[in-house]
Amino acid sequence: MLKIQEIRELIKLVDQSSIDEFSYELDGSKIKMKKNKAVTYVEEKAAIQNNEVHKAEEVVSAPAAQAPVQSxxxxxxxxxxxxxxxxxxxxxxxxxxxxxxxxxxxxxxxxxxxxxxxxxxxxxxxxxxxxxxxxxxxxxxxxxxxxxxxxxxxxxxxxxxxxxxxxxxxx
Known part of the structure; x- marks a missing residue:
């Protein structure tokens, strides 16, 4: 499972790139990011070994532009x-x-x-x-x-x- 710092770096890289969608899967964990006009979505699912039940699901939204951090x-x-x-x-x-x-x-x-x-x-x-x-x-x-x-x-x-x-x- 990825650490918060690694997820943060992935968000920055996707945000700064021209790609609109990014997906990464490793050992039952999956991260999928889609970049819209103003928001980047990150979804992470960690499944139990038999993949029957999802243990955790997280959705994080982030501004697409780094400059205006606060509303x-x-x-x-x-x-x-x-x-x-x-x-x-x-x-x-x-x-x-x-x-x-x-x-x-x-x-x-x-x-x-x-x-x-x-x-x-x-x-x-x-x-x-x-x-x-x-x-x-x-x-x-x-x-x-x-x-x-x-x-x-x-x-x-x-x-x-x-x-x-x-x-x-x-x-």
Whole structure:
């Protein structure tokens, strides 16, 4: 089964190419992407060995163009209040972005502590949050070694593909 990072790279490659449809199958897992005018769809099905019952199904939508990451409403939200102060200093900060549309969770369960908070040190493979999509809980890794400077979304908030979740000061 492909990892989230591999799926993210496939989405980027299909998005940047001129192809309209992409399909990939390996060991019972199948990914099929179709690119329409404004949306790329990713579907992944992992079947049990006898292929009688599908274990999981995930559909992720992503903007076709990389430049406009957030919708206008998202930029007018409370995050817009901190954007002017952060934009001047975030040039040297790494943004951890959501690889899919889903619900952001900062802890593995409601009664557990958050994976990270501002000031937390992370490595490339540190889990920083979970994004739930279609009842699948996807662990998101930091991808960079450094220190969490800011958490840009609230627990339980819906997030879009490519939406910044964290600002990290790289080491």
């Amino acid at each position: 206008p409403k998202a930029t007018e939200a409370p995050a817009g209040e901190t954007a002017p102060a952060a934009s001047a200093s975030d040039e040297n900060l790494h943004k951890i972005v959501s690889p899919m549309v889903g619900t952001f969770y900062q802890s593995p369960s409601p009664d557990a502590g958050a994976y990270v908070k501002p000031g937390s040190k992370v490595s490339e493979d540190s889990v920083v949050c979970i994004v739930e999509a279609m009842k699948l809980f996807n662990e998101i890794e930091a991808e960079v070694k450094g220190e969490i400077v800011e958490i840009l979304v609230k627990d339980g908030q819906l997030v879009e593909y490519g939406q910044p979740l964290f600002l990290v000061k790289p080491e």
